[in-house]
Amino acid sequence: MSAPPPAPQPGPQSGPQPAPAPRRAFGMRLLVLIPALWLALFFVAPFLIVLKISLSQTVIAQPPYAPVLDPAGGLPALREFVAGLSLDNYALLVTDALYVTSYLRSLAMAAGSTLLLLLIGYPIAYGIARSPRRIQPVLVIAVFLPFLTAFLIRIYAWVNILQREGLLNEVLLALGLVREPLALLSTDAAIVIGLVYSYLPFMVLPLYASLERMDDSLLEAAADLGCPAWKAFWLVTVPLSMPGVTAGALLCFIPIVGEFVVPDLLGGSGAMMIGQTLWVEFFSNKDWPVASALAVALLAILLAPIVIHQHLQSRTLGGG
Amino acid sequence: MLSHSPRAISVAGMANGNFEQRTGGAARIFAPWKDPAVRPLLRIEAVTKRFGEAEAVSQLSLDIYEREFFALLGPSGCGKTTLLRMLAGFDQPSAGRILLDGNDLAGVPPHRRPVNMMFQNYALFPHLTVEGNIAFGLRQDRLPKAEIAARVADMLALVRLEGFGARRPHQLSGGQRQRVALARALAKRPRVLLLDEPLSALDRKLREDTGFELMELQDKLGLTFIVVTHDQEEAMMLADRIGVMNAGTLAQVATPAEIYEQPNSRWVADFIGDVNLIEGRVVSAGLGEAVIDSRAGGRLRVAQNVDAPVGATVWLALRPEKIEIAAREPAAFDANRLIGQVHDIGYLGDVSILRVRLDSGFEIKAAVANRTRLIERPIGIGDRVWLSWAPEAGVVLTQ
Amino acid sequence: MRRGPSVFNVTAVALGLAFLYLPIVILVIYSFNASRLVTVWGGWSVRWYVALWNDTAMLEAAWISLRIAALSATVATVLGTLAAVALVRAGRFRGRAVFSAMVYAPLVMPEVITGLSLLLLFVAVDLDRGFWTVTIAHTTLTLCFVTVVVQARLLSFDRSLEEAAMDLGCPPLKTFFVITLPLIFPAIAAGWLLAFTLSLDDLVIASFTTGPGASTLPIRIYSEVRLGVKPQINAICTIMIALVALIVVVAALLAKRSELAPARQVARGA
Numbered sequence: 001m002s003a004p005p006p007a008p009q010p011g012p013q014s015g016p017q018p019a020p021a022p023r024r025a026f027g028m029r030l031l032v033l034i035p036a037l038w039l040a041l042f043f044v045a046p047f048l049i050v051l052k053i054s055l056s057q058t059v060i061a062q063p064p065y066a067p068v069l070d071p072a073g074g075l076p077a078l079r080e081f082v083a084g085l086s087l088d089n090y091a092l093l094v095t096d097a098l099y100v101t102s103y104l105r106s107l108a109m110a111a112g113s114t115l116l117l118l119l120i121g122y123p124i125a126y127g128i129a130r131s132p133r134r135i136q137p138v139l140v141i142a143v144f145l146p147f148l149t150a151f152l153i154r155i156y157a158w159v160n161i162l163q164r165e166g167l168l169n170e171v172l173l174a175l176g177l178v179r180e181p182l183a184l185l186s187t188d189a190a191i192v193i194g195l196v197y198s199y200l201p202f203m204v205l206p207l208y209a210s211l212e213r214m215d216d217s218l219l220e221a222a223a224d225l226g227c228p229a230w231k232a233f234w235l236v237t238v239p240l241s242m243p244g245v246t247a248g249a250l251l252c253f254i255p256i257v258g259e260f261v262v263p264d265l266l267g268g269s270g271a272m273m274i275g276q277t278l279w280v281e282f283f284s285n286k287d288w289p290v291a292s293a294l295a296v297a298l299l300a301i302l303l304a305p306i307v308i309h310q311h312l313q314s315r316t317l318g319g320g
Numbered sequence: 321m322l323s324h325s326p327r328a329i330s331v332a333g334m335a336n337g338n339f340e341q342r343t344g345g346a347a348r349i350f351a352p353w354k355d356p357a358v359r360p361l362l363r364i365e366a367v368t369k370r371f372g373e374a375e376a377v378s379q380l381s382l383d384i385y386e387r388e389f390f391a392l393l394g395p396s397g398c399g400k401t402t403l404l405r406m407l408a409g410f411d412q413p414s415a416g417r418i419l420l421d422g423n424d425l426a427g428v429p430p431h432r433r434p435v436n437m438m439f440q441n442y443a444l445f446p447h448l449t450v451e452g453n454i455a456f457g458l459r460q461d462r463l464p465k466a467e468i469a470a471r472v473a474d475m476l477a478l479v480r481l482e483g484f485g486a487r488r489p490h491q492l493s494g495g496q497r498q499r500v501a502l503a504r505a506l507a508k509r510p511r512v513l514l515l516d517e518p519l520s521a522l523d524r525k526l527r528e529d530t531g532f533e534l535m536e537l538q539d540k541l542g543l544t545f546i547v548v549t550h551d552q553e554e555a556m557m558l559a560d561r562i563g564v565m566n567a568g569t570l571a572q573v574a575t576p577a578e579i580y581e582q583p584n585s586r587w588v589a590d591f592i593g594d595v596n597l598i599e600g601r602v603v604s605a606g607l608g609e610a611v612i613d614s615r616a617g618g619r620l621r622v623a624q625n626v627d628a629p630v631g632a633t634v635w636l637a638l639r640p641e642k643i644e645i646a647a648r649e650p651a652a653f654d655a656n657r658l659i660g661q662v663h664d665i666g667y668l669g670d671v672s673i674l675r676v677r678l679d680s681g682f683e684i685k686a687a688v689a690n691r692t693r694l695i696e697r698p699i700g701i702g703d704r705v706w707l708s709w710a711p712e713a714g715v716v717l718t719q
Numbered sequence: 720m721r722r723g724p725s726v727f728n729v730t731a732v733a734l735g736l737a738f739l740y741l742p743i744v745i746l747v748i749y750s751f752n753a754s755r756l757v758t759v760w761g762g763w764s765v766r767w768y769v770a771l772w773n774d775t776a777m778l779e780a781a782w783i784s785l786r787i788a789a790l791s792a793t794v795a796t797v798l799g800t801l802a803a804v805a806l807v808r809a810g811r812f813r814g815r816a817v818f819s820a821m822v823y824a825p826l827v828m829p830e831v832i833t834g835l836s837l838l839l840l841f842v843a844v845d846l847d848r849g850f851w852t853v854t855i856a857h858t859t860l861t862l863c864f865v866t867v868v869v870q871a872r873l874l875s876f877d878r879s880l881e882e883a884a885m886d887l888g889c890p891p892l893k894t895f896f897v898i899t900l901p902l903i904f905p906a907i908a909a910g911w912l913l914a915f916t917l918s919l920d921d922l923v924i925a926s927f928t929t930g931p932g933a934s935t936l937p938i939r940i941y942s943e944v945r946l947g948v949k950p951q952i953n954a955i956c957t958i959m960i961a962l963v964a965l966i967v968v969v970a971a972l973l974a975k976r977s978e979l980a981p982a983r984q985v986a987r988g989a
Contacts, residue, residue, distance in 0.1 A: 046837050124731050148916040154743065255828070259829070439882070
C-alpha cells in the first residue's frame, strides 16, 4: 500500500540536460555586447590612443603631434611610426620639479581632504542612521539633492562666500571676530573647503548605507556584557562600518586627485594640482603629448586604488 | 508535532472518513492508486537534482493521479520545494523524467506547461489590480476579452472576493491576497495546481478555515492539487495521500491514516506525531501475531504479521493515545502491560502527556484525554501506574 | 540603528545640511539683489533675470546644455540599464570581470583623463567636435551611474514575480517588459535624472570635447567667472537649481503616490 510505484520501463533515456533555448543565450550575449561595444569604443580605445600620444612629440601641425600613423603606408610606414615614438615626455615628467610637485601636491590634498571628509561625514551619516526610520529617506535625499544641482554653480557660490567682500568676511567683521577681512579665497584652505563641500555626499551615502545595515541588537549585546556606549562605538560600530568607510574613501580620494574645477576656481596662483597642470599643458601650451603623458602617469598612480575599488564594487553589488 | 487537541484527534479520524464523505456517503472510496487500470496523471520517474556536489533530490519516483489532493511533506532541506520547482519548470532535473498525461516535460519552459503554481509569498503583481492579476494568465493565452471578463468574474465569485476587482494588492489583507493568488492560479484551469506552503503565513484559526476551503474547492472543481509543506497538520488535513520526504527521497507514500497508524520506518513514525519506539528481539512470529522481547521489560504481544526471523531486532511503535493508564492492574488478559512511576506530566488542557519511567528504566509517553473537569487530576507525579495496550495498538517496524 | 538620535547626532546632521545648502541659499538670495555687489543689499529686484533674458549667448548655451543632457541621459539610461541587467542576470560569463571593470571605472576616473582621451579619439578618427561629440562623451561618463542605480534595484527585485508571470504563460522576454521593467522603472527614472544632472553640470569633459558653436552652459559660466563675478550668473544658477529641484520633487511625489518603490531604494542605489 505504501510501496513506491513500479520501476520505470526501459525506454527513451533520461538523457542529457536540455540545453537552454539557444534564443535565450543569444539574447543574453546581445545584452552584454551592446554596452560593452560602446564602452570599448569610447572608454577603453581612447586610453590606448592617449598612451600612443604620450609617446609622441609636439609639432606645429594638424594634428599637433608626430608621428602620425598612416594606415595606407603599409609595413614601412608602421616601422617609421614606431621609430618616431619615444619616452621623452616621461623623462620630462620625472626630471622637472614642476610636475613632480604637482603630483605630490595632488596626492597630499586628496589624502587630507578625504580624511576631513571622513571626520565630517561620519557624524552626519551616523546621525541619519540613528534618526527615526520614517525620516531617514528624506534626510538621505536632502544630503543628495545638492549633488544634483550644478557642481560648478555651487563652487561658484563659495567664491561668493569666501571672497574679500564676501559673506563670510561680512559676518566675521560684523561679529567683531576679525578686524579686517580674511584672504580666504585663493588659498589651500579654500580648495579643501570646496573639495569637502563637493564630495560630502559621496562620503555620507556609502557610510550611511553601511551603518544603516548594522544590527541594533549587537550594541545591546555589548551593553549587556558591560561595555559603555562610547566604547561600544569604537569596538563594535566602527569596525562594522569599515566597508562603508573604505567605499566612501575610495569614491572620494580617486577623483579628487585629478580634480580641476575646485582648485582652479578657489585656489591661488601657486603650485597647481595635477588636474590643473594637465589642463594648462593642453589648452594653454597646446602640448598634447605632455598632457597625455601626465594622464598616463596619473592613471598609473591611481591604478592600485581603482583596482581595489573595482574589487569591492563587484563583491558588494552582486558578484554573479 | 501533532498537537493533542480534540481537533487533531478528530482530524486523524477525519482523514479516514474524508474520502467517504466526499463521495457522498456511498461505499465508493477514492483511491485510484490502488486501481491498476487507472493511469497516473503525473509520473515522476527516477528524478535526481544535483546542485554542484550535493543531491537535493535522489532517484525519486512517484505517481500522482487525477483529482488527487497530494501533499509533499518533509522537514526543511528535504528537497520538496526543489521537486515542486521542477514540476513547475523553474528547474530542470539532472536525471530522470517528468511525464504529464504521458508527455515528457523535459525542455518545456514554465510558460508552456499546463501547470500553475500558487506561490508561498503570493507573488501578486503590485502594479496590476486584482482583476489584472487574475486575468494575466488568460491574457497570455489571448482569449477574447468578453471571455476573460467572464472568467475573472467567476474566479472572484469562487474565492468570495466579488467587488474587489479594482483594488491593488497593497490594499488587501493577507488572507485576501492569498485568495487572489489562488484565483489567479486557478483561472487557467490547469491540469495540476501546485501550492507552496499555502497555509504557513496564516494564523491558526484562519489556517483551519482556509484549509477546509481549499479542500472544498479542489473537490468542486475536480482538479489535481499538489501541496508542499513542512506542517504535518496541514498535510494530514488536506491530503488524500501524503508523500513523506527525507533527504531527497520518499520515505513513505500513503494516506494520512496509513502514515499515522502504519508507518513503514522509525523515521516516519517519529516524524509524524508523537511515538514511543520500543526496541526488542523477535521471540516468535506466527500468522497474524508475534511476540517481542522488549527492552522496556518483558514480552509484548503484537497482532501483526512480522516479516523478520527469530532473534532479529525490531521496534514497536506505540502512539501515546493508544496506551491506557490505571492505578490498578488492568483486567483484560491479552493486553500488554508494564509498571512504572509517573515522572512528569505535561498538562495541555484537552489532554495530559504523562512521562512514565518504567522499572526497567525505559521511559514511555502516554496521553490521557481529560474527560472530566477536575482540577486535581487522579494521577499525579510520583504515582505508580499500570500502562496497558491491546496487541493491535502498536505496529512493529523492521527498519 | 534605531535607538534614537542624541543631541550630538541631531546637531551633526543639522550642521551638515546647513553646510550643504548654505551656498545654494545665498546664491538664490543674491540673484534677487538689486545691487551688483555682494556686500551691499540693494533690495529685492529681478533685474538680473531681465538681463539674463537679454543675454542671448548665455541662453543659447543653456539650451545647448539642456539638449545635450536630455539626449545623453536617454542613451546612457538605455545602455546603463542593459549593462545592469547583464551584470545581475547573465550569471558568470566569459569576460565578466573585464565588462564589470569597464562599466564601473568611469565612476571614479578623474574627468581630465576621460576628457583628454575622448578628445584624442575624436581627433584620431577626424570627427568634427561639437554638439555630438559632447553628447557621446557625456553618455560614456554617465552610463556607469545609471548602472549603479539600476543594478541595486534589480538585486532587491523579487524574482518570484517573474516566476509567477512565466508560470501563467508569459514568455521570459515578455515577462521582462511587462513585469520587471514597470516595477524597476523608478530606479531607471532616477538613473535618467542622475545622468541628466551630471551632464548639465559637467565642465571638464565638455571643455575637452566641444567645438566651435557648441558652448555648454558650464563652459560659458566658467569663462565669465574668470572675468569677475557677474550677477546674471546667480540668476541662471537659481533657475537651474529650481528646475532640478522641481523635477526631483515631482518625481518623489509620483513615487509616493504610486507606492511602488520607496525613496530610500533610489537614494541607496545612488
